[in-house]
Each structure stands twice: as C-alpha cells, then as structure tokens.
Amino acid sequence: MLRRFGVSGAAGAGMTVWVVLxxxxxxxxxxxxxxxxxxxxxxxxxxxxxxxxxYLGQDVLSRLLHGGQSVLLLSxxxxxxxxxxxxxxxxxxxxxxxxxDAALIRxxxxxxxxxxxxxxxxxxxxxxxxxxxxxxxxxxxxxxSIARVVxxxxxxxxxxxxxxxAHARGERRVSIARREVLPNITSPLAADAGVRATAVIxxxxxxxxxxxxxQPPLADWALMIAENRTGLLLQPWAVLAPALCIAALAxxxxxxxxxxxxxxxxxxxx
Numbered sequence: 001m002l003r004r005f006g007v008s009g010a011a012g013a014g015m016t017v018w019v020v021l022x023x024x025x026x027x028x029x030x031x032x033x034x035x036x037x038x039x040x041x042x043x044x045x046x047x048x049x050x051x052x053x054x055y056l057g058q059d060v061l062s063r064l065l066h067g068g069q070s071v072l073l074l075s076x077x078x079x080x081x082x083x084x085x086x087x088x089x090x091x092x093x094x095x096x097x098x099x100x101d102a103a104l105i106r107x108x109x110x111x112x113x114x115x116x117x118x119x120x121x122x123x124x125x126x127x128x129x130x131x132x133x134x135x136x137x138x139x140x141x142x143x144x145s146i147a148r149v150v151x152x153x154x155x156x157x158x159x160x161x162x163x164x165x166a167h168a169r170g171e172r173r174v175s176i177a178r179r180e181v182l183p184n185i186t187s188p189l190a191a192d193a194g195v196r197a198t199a200v201i202x203x204x205x206x207x208x209x210x211x212x213x214x215q216p217p218l219a220d221w222a223l224m225i226a227e228n229r230t231g232l233l234l235q236p237w238a239v240l241a242p243a244l245c246i247a248a249l250a251x252x253x254x255x256x257x258x259x260x261x262x263x264x265x266x267x268x269x270x
Contacts, residue, residue: 008258009258012251012257013259015248015251016249018248019245019249020072022065022068023069023072026064027066027069030061031059031061031062032058032059034058034062035058037057037058039053041057042054042231042235042238045237051237051238051241055231061241063224064224064242066219067221067224067242071220071246072249074131074134074135074213077135078138078203082138082140082143082200083193085139086142086144086145087146087147087150087189089104090150090151091151091177094150094151094155094181095176095177095181101151105147108143108147111140111144112144116138116141116199117203120134120138120141120212124212124213129215130213133213134204134207137207138207142196142199142200145196146196154181157181157184157185160184166179166180190260191260194254194257194258194260197253198254198257201246202250204222205221208222209223209226221245224241
C-alpha cells in the first residue's frame, strides 16, 4: 500500500500529520502565553526566544504554537458544513431525478458562477465578519460544486443492479440512500474532500488575513502574517514561520489527496 501511495503521497501525509499534531499539542509546549509581551517589538531570535518577537514584543514561537487551532478548526467546520448541506442536496437530486433534480440543482448553478471569495467578502462585509460568518460563507461557496459531485456519484451507483433490486422491493429512498448508495460513494467523496481542503484552508486564511474573520489579539497564523508584514525586513520569522505552517498544511493535504486519487484509479485498473 505504501508503494502504491508513492513518495509524494507519503511526504504529504507526513507533513499533514506533523502540522495537525503541532496545532493539537502546540499550546501545551508554548513557553509563554500568546499575548505575553516579553521584549522589544521585532526583536531578532535569541536563546530562549527562538523565533524572535512580533510587532508588540510578543513571543512569535508561542503565538505560532497557539495559532494553528483556529486555522484547522475553521477549515474543518467549513468543509464539514459544506459536505453536510451540499452532500444532502446532491444525494436527493441524484436519487430523485426529473423535476426534483432540476428544482434542487438549477438554483445552485447561479451560486456556482460566483467565485467563493466574492461570496465570503459580501457576507462578511454585510454582517460585520467573525468566525461563524467565515465558516458559513466558505461552506456556501463550496455547496454547489459538492452537490454536483455527489449527484454524479449517485447517478453512477443508481444504475447498478443491487440498487434497482432495492427499488423493485419497494424500499424507501431514504433506506436506499443510506444502505445502498452512501457506502459506495464514500471513496470518491473522500478524494474530493482532500483536494477541496486545500482551497478551503487558503480561503479561511485569506479571510483572517484581511480581517474578515478573526480579529487581534487572537493568535492565528493568518493574523500573524497580516500583523507583522510591515516588519518583514526587520524580523522575517514573524511572517515566515506562520506562512510556512499554512503552506505545509495545504501542500501536505494536496499531495496526500492527489496520491490517494491516483492510488484509487490504479486499484480500479488492476
């Protein structure tokens, strides 16, 4: 299995696991509180202050170790909500066909034409922003495409013999969806979620960077980049450290998801 997954896939999985572990145990390892001022602003790295200080004289390492949870939690929440809503719509549309399919999918086509960031910017500007707004806006931006992916997967399974037999037995659509369809579309949906997670992380990070989501003094990787960008030449680690963590998470998930997709395709052909 590891040979099929490939070097890039294993590297991506390792990067992802490393960043996730950093976000989970990081606060326990931080030498200082995320808001503790320990020195002069933009002080360079020294012994005991391994990544220097930020624009307020706070320990960059401590804020880095505290700042990953918000990125991870908001991204997971947005992606989960998007699959809950979009997956439900796609499942009903895929099994319903006809008028029901058109009634559910056609309105989403309008939303599909809008860039996800535009949806985020409009909702955040109109409501004043915040973490909940970012989660809902990012989810809304992904619902149409997820609904179409689930709908197409349902169509592929709906023509199989065991599904037609279930229809012939008079089973309800809910039962058919739960017992016959869902177990057989989890693999393509997992691959889609892995690829989509990269875009979601980028969108959540962009929202926080622009001040549409979380606000200072909260410790967040994207906020750290925004807060310290003016001192990039004075103390680059205040910007580079959180940027590298976001990049490692996004690239790691992308590599692992891409390897999983190719592994699944090779398994089918074998």
